[in-house]
Amino acid sequence: MNHSFLSSTFGTQYPILNAPMAGAASGQLAAAVSRAGGMGMVGVGASTTAGWIERELGVPAQSGHAWGVGVMAWALQDRMDPLHQILEYNPSLVSVSFGDPVPALKLVQASGAKTAVQIGNQDELRQALELGVDIIVVRGAEGGGHGRNDVGTLPLLQLALEATDRPVLAAGGIATARGVAAALAAGAAGVWVGTRFTTAQESIMAGPLKDRIASADADATIYTRTFDIAQQLNWPARYGGRAISNAFAEEWTGHEEELAQLVRGDSDMAERMGDARGNADVAMAPVYAGQAAGLTVSGQTAGEIVEELAGYRAVLKAAASWL
Structure with missing residues (x-):
């Protein structure tokens, strides 16, 4: 080329x-x-x-x-x-x-x-x-x-x-x-x-999210659909997201159907995730980053x-x- x-x-x-x-x-x-x-x-x-x-x-x-x-x-x-x-x-x-x-x-x-x-x-x-x-x-x-x-x-x-x-x-x-x-x-x-x-x-990424990426190791990421399910986003299922692993992703990755059922019966879940994103709560909100985060x-x-x-x-x- x-x-x-x-x-x-x-x-x-x-x-x-x-x-x-x-x-x-x-x-x-x-x-x-x-x-x-x-x-x-x-x-x-x-x-x-x-x-x-x-x-x-x-x-x-x-x-x-x-x-x-x-x-x-x-x-x-x-x-x-x-x-x-x-x-x-x-x-x-x-x-x-x-x-x-x-x-x-x-x-x-x-x-x-x-x-x-x-x-x-x-x-x-x-x-x-x-x-x-x-x-x-x-x-x-x-x-x-x-x-x-x-x-x-x-x-x-x-x-x-x-x-x-x-x-x-x-x-x-x-x-x-x-x-x-x-x-x-x-x-x-x-x-x-x-x-x-x-x-x-x-x-324009929030400061605490930038700090989390900058402090991450190369093996700190997780590939997951949990954040999309929690926010009821219409991302096609074949496209998950790689993010810095946190408590929320670790709890629900591998249990996506259970999470989806919870979200359908819990109208507050999307709101809580939205609040977490708005407040840059890295324990719950997605911090999207790849395996180059350690660099x-x-x-x-x-x-x-x-x-x-x-x-x-x-x-x-x-x-x-x-x-």
Whole structure:
């Protein structure tokens, strides 16, 4: 794969994108990543309001740099209004993932923006290739937040690179210059980094949640659907979420049907989880992060993170001595 795809298409200096994490990837974060030479992405959640979209997307739209947006296909199933509003801001790239992407992709393609889809197994890879998306994002099971728990990043990246000449971005478990170098050396056109950016100063994630991620070890995460069940969110069952393990997840993971029955008979459960999220109660609320949490540093700006990740060039130069 031509590693110049991102620079020639979007004008980036580095093949680095922040993942469009709802609840973390704000307009400020996206603009900062783009200014630093990467490509910033804004995460639009299922309950995002028109006012939020206007406020947040206006920031990168006025930055003078390429930027993008990530949306969830299942959240657009009944209403496309958020996507219509998003496209009014002329993003360079729109990622449509987690559910049936076809209706949203048609709108994005008609707008002229480039399209991306996150895939988590071989079936999703086949579908993305059949749909003709511009960029394939291989999101391995190590990744934080929602996605598949089927295949690790490296095997999935190799599968995709063997299957297509389209640009492939590697996501899941990448948090350092060495990780970026490994993905690029394998043939990825770039990297899609999530957890490392959750603790950036420009991230809108609550402070106690950032602190919990920064203090976590690499083995501190759990893959679970318990948080979605408790909040009665309509995430498709095949997409759980990787988060820092806490008391709530440990109690209910493996007992999802019991939890669902409890929620159906307890109208206060969703409210209590909502309160926990609002109060940043890390013992109950989800703190979505991947296995790279142990490599995350607290308090950096997005620009500083991009600069550190851009050290991949020195890593690749040193590795070339083996040739």
